[in-house]
Amino acid sequence: MYIAVASGKGGTGKTLVSTSLALSAKEYRCTYVDLDVEEPNGAIFLAPEIREEIPFTLQVPEIDENICTFCETCAKSCLFNAISIIPPVKKAMFFPDLCHSCGVCAYVCPVDGALKEVAREIGKIRIGRSGNITFIEGRLQVGQLSGVPLIKGIINDYMDMESLFIVDSSPGTSCPVVESLKKSDYVILVTEPNPFGLNDLKLTVELVKELGKDAGIIVNKDDGKSTIIDEFSREVNIPVILEIPYSIDIQKAYSNGIPLVVSMPETAEKFKAIIKMISRRP
Amino acid sequence: MLHGGSFFKKRPHWPPEAKMKNFKEIVIISGKGGTGKTTITASLADIIPDKIVADADVDAANLYILLKPGNIRDKDFTGKSKAEINKDLCTNCNLCRELCRFHAVEFNNGHYRVDPYSCEGCGLCKIACPAQAIEMKDQVVGKWFVSDTEFGNFVYARLIPGAENSGSLVTMVRFQAKMAAVKKDIKTILIDGPPGIGCPVTASITGVDLAIIVTEPTYSGISDLERVFDLTTHFKVKSGIVINRFDINPGNTKKVESFAKENGVPVFAKIPHSQCIMEEIAKSSLPSRKCKPLARAIEKIYEQIKNELL
Amino acid sequence: MKVLIAVENNAGLDSILDKRFGRAGYFLVYDTDENKILTIQENQFKNDGHGVGIKTATFVIENGCQAVIGAQPGPKAAAILVQANVKMIVDDKGTVKEALERHKQELTV
Numbered sequence: 001m002y003i004a005v006a007s008g009k010g011g012t013g014k015t016l017v018s019t020s021l022a023l024s025a026k027e028y029r030c031t032y033v034d035l036d037v038e039e040p041n042g043a044i045f046l047a048p049e050i051r052e053e054i055p056f057t058l059q060v061p062e063i064d065e066n067i068c069t070f071c072e073t074c075a076k077s078c079l080f081n082a083i084s085i086i087p088p089v090k091k092a093m094f095f096p097d098l099c100h101s102c103g104v105c106a107y108v109c110p111v112d113g114a115l116k117e118v119a120r121e122i123g124k125i126r127i128g129r130s131g132n133i134t135f136i137e138g139r140l141q142v143g144q145l146s147g148v149p150l151i152k153g154i155i156n157d158y159m160d161m162e163s164l165f166i167v168d169s170s171p172g173t174s175c176p177v178v179e180s181l182k183k184s185d186y187v188i189l190v191t192e193p194n195p196f197g198l199n200d201l202k203l204t205v206e207l208v209k210e211l212g213k214d215a216g217i218i219v220n221k222d223d224g225k226s227t228i229i230d231e232f233s234r235e236v237n238i239p240v241i242l243e244i245p246y247s248i249d250i251q252k253a254y255s256n257g258i259p260l261v262v263s264m265p266e267t268a269e270k271f272k273a274i275i276k277m278i279s280r281r282p
Numbered sequence: 283m284l285h286g287g288s289f290f291k292k293r294p295h296w297p298p299e300a301k302m303k304n305f306k307e308i309v310i311i312s313g314k315g316g317t318g319k320t321t322i323t324a325s326l327a328d329i330i331p332d333k334i335v336a337d338a339d340v341d342a343a344n345l346y347i348l349l350k351p352g353n354i355r356d357k358d359f360t361g362k363s364k365a366e367i368n369k370d371l372c373t374n375c376n377l378c379r380e381l382c383r384f385h386a387v388e389f390n391n392g393h394y395r396v397d398p399y400s401c402e403g404c405g406l407c408k409i410a411c412p413a414q415a416i417e418m419k420d421q422v423v424g425k426w427f428v429s430d431t432e433f434g435n436f437v438y439a440r441l442i443p444g445a446e447n448s449g450s451l452v453t454m455v456r457f458q459a460k461m462a463a464v465k466k467d468i469k470t471i472l473i474d475g476p477p478g479i480g481c482p483v484t485a486s487i488t489g490v491d492l493a494i495i496v497t498e499p500t501y502s503g504i505s506d507l508e509r510v511f512d513l514t515t516h517f518k519v520k521s522g523i524v525i526n527r528f529d530i531n532p533g534n535t536k537k538v539e540s541f542a543k544e545n546g547v548p549v550f551a552k553i554p555h556s557q558c559i560m561e562e563i564a565k566s567s568l569p570s571r572k573c574k575p576l577a578r579a580i581e582k583i584y585e586q587i588k589n590e591l592l
Numbered sequence: 593m594k595v596l597i598a599v600e601n602n603a604g605l606d607s608i609l610d611k612r613f614g615r616a617g618y619f620l621v622y623d624t625d626e627n628k629i630l631t632i633q634e635n636q637f638k639n640d641g642h643g644v645g646i647k648t649a650t651f652v653i654e655n656g657c658q659a660v661i662g663a664q665p666g667p668k669a670a671a672i673l674v675q676a677n678v679k680m681i682v683d684d685k686g687t688v689k690e691a692l693e694r695h696k697q698e699l700t701v
Contacts, residue, residue: 008342010315010477015502038478039314039509041502063283075650079362079405079418081643084668086653086676092283093675095668098643102404103383142512145449145481152384171315171477172341173443178399194564196320200342207443211399226564248530248555255500255531360639449642457615464611 001279002165004184006208008200010171012190013220013244018168019045020260021188022133024271028164030133035154035180036170037123037138037147045259048135050128056138056150057119058101063092068114074105096120097145123150125158134163151179164275173203181208186278187215189238193226201229205236214281216241216274241274305463306591307456307471307490309338313510314503315477317496318526321559323474324348325570325580327433330587333470335431336459337438338452338486340424345474347566351429351436359439359454361423361447362403365396371415378407378416399444423447426454428462435462449481456486479513487514492590493521494550494583499534507538511545522548522586524579527555550586551579594630595622595699596652597688598662602632605689613665614638614645620688621655624699631655645669652678659699661691 005018019042022032034042061074061083070087082098083105085091109115123140138154140147147170159165169180181187187208191197201217208215215238219229222243233240244250244260244267253263261268310323320337323345327335337345365386367378372394379387379394386400387407396407398421408416423445429436437459439451459471475486475493487493493514497507507523514521523542528535535552542549558573570577598616599607610616615638621630637647645665649672652660659679664670673680681695692699 009344010312010342012316038480039502039506041314041505044501044505065283077405077409079403081640081646084646084650084672086672088653089676091675093672094283095643095646098668100402100404101383102402102406103381104404104406104409107381107406108409140479142479142509143516145484147480174341174441174448174482175444175446176480178444182399194560195347195566196344196563199344199347203342203443210444223560223564246560251527251530251555255498255503255534257501457612460611 002159002167002184003186003188003275003278004167004169004181005188005190006169006177006181006204007171007190008173008202008204009192009197012192012197013218014171014190015041015045015168016220016254016260017188017190017218018042018166020267020271021275022046022166023259023261024268025164025166025275026132028275029162031159031163031165032130032133032135033154033159033165033167034137035151035176036168037140037150037176038170040137040139042168043135043137044257046130046133046135048128048130048133050126052127054125054127055121056123056125056153057121058099058149059103059117060096060099060101060120061094061105061115062118063094063115064113065090065092067111068092069111071110073108073110074115077104077108079104097143101149123147125150125154127158147176148179151176155179155183173207178207178211181211181213184213186281187213188241189215189217190220191217191229192221193219193223193229195228198228198232201232205238218242218244220244221246241277242270304467305460305469305471306492307473308492308494308587309473309475309486309490310494310496311475311483311487311510312477312496313479313506314498317498317503318553319477319496320344320348320474321563321569322494322496322524322526322580322583323472324568325576326584327472328568328570329580329584330470330472332468333434333472334459334462334468335433335436335472335474336455337436337474338455338482339474339476340439340441340448340451340455340482341476343438343440346436346438348568349431349433349436351427351431351438354427354429356425356427358422359424359426359451360420361445361450363418363420364398364401364403365405365407365416366419367394367396368415368417369393371413373413373415375412377410377412381406381410421445424451426451426458428458434468435466437462448476449485452476452482452485479509483510483513484517487519488517490519492587493519494524495521496524496526497538498527499525499531499538501534504534504537504541507541511547520590522550522590524550524583525552528552529554548586551582553579593624593658593699594656595624595659595661596620596655596657597622597691598660599688602634604629604632605687607632607688609662609684609686609688609691611663611684613663614648614669616662619648619651621657622688622692624692643668646672649673649676661695
């Protein structure tokens with residue numbers, strides 16, 4: 001089973017919730033997957049013992065200027081402008097940050113041996129264990145523009161075993177999030193009871209409905225007074241499955257990397273109940 | 283073969299863009315989401331005279347909630363094109379599905395179809411298709427808006443959930459803000475930046491005069507600060523740090539201050555945690571108008587901005 | 593020599609220099625030996641995504657220009673122009689006529 005934890009707005013408590021779920025899933029074979037590859041933080045709370053660190057690479061073109069005839073076919077076919085050929089000075093230029101690793105250049109090059117594809121590292125996959133929890137994290141190299149290939153790589157190659165997957169996605173609603181939600185069985189949406197939280201929750205709900213996913217809302221930093229999330233939840237028919245009260249103590253514990261179920265053990269029962277509820281759906 | 287990227291790192295001595303324009307661009311970023319970027323941007327917009335405000339967080343644009351724009355003019359934004367298979371021409375040869383590196387071609391009910399959520403828009407399938415049954419179609423992926431507010435012109439945008447091209451839309455928002463600044467001879471552009479370190483953040487910081495990094499004294503915040511600072515260094519952007527909710531963890535606040543000192547980055551201000559700010563946000567009101575500690579910190583930040591940009 | 597000038601509009605020598613390079617409205621190619629405009633074309637690339645400047649730089653080279661006048665090109669475009677030994681004159685003020693006059697010296701081989 002694949003439970004994705006998402007939030008439109010950053011800082012609402014995705015990692016707080018996802019790590020709490022993983023720590024509460026003691027009866028299951030649980031794998032925590034940190035797909036917030038731009039800013040992965042799950043390790044701060046789970047303190048895993050890392051056993052493997054695997055470089056993640058993409059195929060990118062390498063042009064041999066001695067064989068290249070500077071016909072410019074590759075440059076003209078690249079829809080991302082990642083290659084520039086300069087015939088007057090017989091130079092080939094490659095812009096790695098524009099390359100999407102699609103293979104078009106290699107496919108269209110008419111000259112044998114002029115263009116080959118080589119591996120280029122864009123990030124790392126770290127694998128380890130935290131107690132009984134299997135820990136997988138994607139970490140994008142700073143300066144790389146897109147974490148999407150790394151996220152896809154982890155989902156395709158490292159999540160094919162039987163497990164309860166708790167997946168922490170990135171904030172927002174664009175492609176890294178789409179990738180993280182696409183194969184999920186259930187999406188937990190974490191929000192805050194204020195206009196910013198509601199605004200971004202609306203966007204994420206649009207996405208969840210587009211993808212046809214079952215979902216539930218967790219309201220974090222709940223002040224017990226605001227009703228804007230409840231009202232919205234009824235409008236869109238997505239239930240609020242948990243409210244975490246606003247508490248300076250939780251914030252302080254969080255700031256020291258202490259998971260919620262450790263600083264407030266009574267919450268463990270609630271997270272256990274959520275996992276049971278999700279696994280029992282038809 | 284030359285790598286354009288590494289080339290840039292070795293020879294950055296063409297005249298910096300800053301000398302060409304007569305306005306200054308300030309971006310507020312954070313690495314970690316939820317540190318208070320938008321609140322701080324809005325508060326600065328309230329005290330900096332003569333500016334254009336832009337919201338570059340196109341995935342989850344929130345600034346409009348506090349700035350309350352009126353007279354909104356909008357325009358469609360077209361992102362990259364995606365492949366579309368013409369069922370009538372398709373011969374079911376399966377070549378596109380074999381070649382597509384993004385697993386974007388599906389075979390369902392006897393038909394081949396491109397999944398737009400997976401399609402990267404590279405065109406390999408179109409090039410390879412022996413029946414020429416595939417075309418690249420432009421997609422409208424969002425909208426951008428130019429508006430008026432009590433703080434001046436405000437440019438923002440919205441990406442359709444699930445869409446890509448955040449970077450291009452951020453570039454469009456910045457470009458519209460620059461054009462407005464040139465037209466009205468305005469000296470400052472204030473940009474609310476996106477969280478993270480990916481393409482939209484890069485698009486929001488290249489060529490700016492100052493990046494204000496808002497952080498919080500949590501382990502997560504510190505980890506993300508280090509990564510986003512790596513990014514501003516990579517792009518040679520002058521930075522300053524603001525520590526929000528500094529009093530929830532004095533030990534970690536000291537860590538941030540040490541980090542700042544080690545890296546030669548000024549700490550512009552430290553903002554205390556406050557119930558007042560949360561209450562004002564809940565009402566969609568500008569917190570700096572009511573919450574004195576925040577207002578004082580904003581004044582301090584503005585002083586530092588003036589120092590750095592003169 | 594041939595020089596490409598990035599302009600806002602199509603008004604011959606009175607065209608105004610654009611504040612952008614890669615996304616300029618039009619490209620004007622001028623021949624300083626023959627003292628005439630060879631072509632003014634609408635910029636086909638200006639609404640492209642990333643790497644617009646790369647297309648512009650390619651256009652410069654394809655048209656045999658040895659110099660460009662206009663706003664500061666982005667780093668990738670600049671990298672290409674440097675490799676191709678194209679002189680970059682960064683100036684986005686006034687009209688084509690004025691810019692050509694201002695930079696007369698730099699445009700003699």
